[in-house]
Amino acid sequence: MYQGVVVLNKEPGFTSFDAVAVCRGIFGQRAVGHTGTLDPMARGVLPICLGRATKLSDILTSSEKEYEVEMELGRSTDTDDITGRVTEEASTEALGHLTEEKIRHALLGYIGESLQVPPKYAAIKKDGKKLYEYARAGVEVEMTGRPITIHELEILDVRCLAHPVVCFRVRCSKGTYIRSLCRDVGMDLGVGGIMTSLLRRSTGGFSLEEAVTLDQLKEAKTQGRLEQYVRPMDQLLGHFPALNCREEAKKLLINGNPLRPGNVVGKDSLTDGSYYRIYLMGELTALYRYNAARGLLLNEKMLKT
Numbered sequence: 001m002y003q004g005v006v007v008l009n010k011e012p013g014f015t016s017f018d019a020v021a022v023c024r025g026i027f028g029q030r031a032v033g034h035t036g037t038l039d040p041m042a043r044g045v046l047p048i049c050l051g052r053a054t055k056l057s058d059i060l061t062s063s064e065k066e067y068e069v070e071m072e073l074g075r076s077t078d079t080d081d082i083t084g085r086v087t088e089e090a091s092t093e094a095l096g097h098l099t100e101e102k103i104r105h106a107l108l109g110y111i112g113e114s115l116q117v118p119p120k121y122a123a124i125k126k127d128g129k130k131l132y133e134y135a136r137a138g139v140e141v142e143m144t145g146r147p148i149t150i151h152e153l154e155i156l157d158v159r160c161l162a163h164p165v166v167c168f169r170v171r172c173s174k175g176t177y178i179r180s181l182c183r184d185v186g187m188d189l190g191v192g193g194i195m196t197s198l199l200r201r202s203t204g205g206f207s208l209e210e211a212v213t214l215d216q217l218k219e220a221k222t223q224g225r226l227e228q229y230v231r232p233m234d235q236l237l238g239h240f241p242a243l244n245c246r247e248e249a250k251k252l253l254i255n256g257n258p259l260r261p262g263n264v265v266g267k268d269s270l271t272d273g274s275y276y277r278i279y280l281m282g283e284l285t286a287l288y289r290y291n292a293a294r295g296l297l298l299n300e301k302m303l304k305t
Helices: 016-027 051-061 092-096 100-108 131-136 176-187 216-224 247-254
Strands: 002-008 032-034 045-050 065-073 074-079 084-091 111-118 146-159 164-172 193-203 240-243 276-280 284-289 296-302
Touching: 002 016, 002 051, 016 045, 016 092, 016 216, 032 051, 032 065, 032 276, 045 051, 045 240, 065 176, 100 146, 100 164, 111 176, 111 247, 146 276, 146 284, 176 193, 193 284, 240 247, 247 276
Parallel strands: 045 193, 240 276
Antiparallel strands: 002 045, 032 045, 065 164, 065 193, 074 084, 111 146, 146 164, 276 284, 284 296
């Protein structure tokens, strides 16, 4: 069984679940999962976890993400993107009042922390059901805003056509819906807005430049070189500091028990709330998180079975 992560360049037309299903066939194993949904129309980086790495999907999902986006102003849809049903179109007069300066001001105003209402067609759940299930059934669901952070936003191009088109790059927190961002900017400008193109350039420390397509994986399988595309879990967690478990604390680690700072070596001080890779005899064994109030490292994920 393969253990680790494959940095997939998902193509448009595939759901994230479709990509996982194809990878199960390519790698010949059931233990396959993704680390953050990409809309079917979107393309770009989708890390695929294999084997024990599937235990880390939720942690990788929490990472920052970077996108390149194309937004069209002047219309609204029920999905907040170009694939949906048009629900409203702005008048020629309203669009005529738009200027590049107004567009830039509205978009750049979202840099920083804010509350964002998810799209109606989204995979997040409310009362045990996914939002898109309510939407498909014609049931209106009231959603409150969720905290997000736009760390960086760069406008790449503004084309003031009959329906203005804006291209921009955005680096944002977990849980940020780019479709919602386009919708909200359009609402601020009084004309509506939808996402027309989305490319995820990076997530979880992985970039588009290192990603491979499903076709490349299929070709590698026929040539017997799939292994070259599987990154070890050490790389997957490379942004977390490493600690080595002392021999006398071996049983505590193997059983997933809390560890005291004196049970490990590798850092002079530990940071509250931070994750740490724990090694035993040179092998990655678990992921722990330091709780300063208790003065203990607490088990988050056992990575060796």
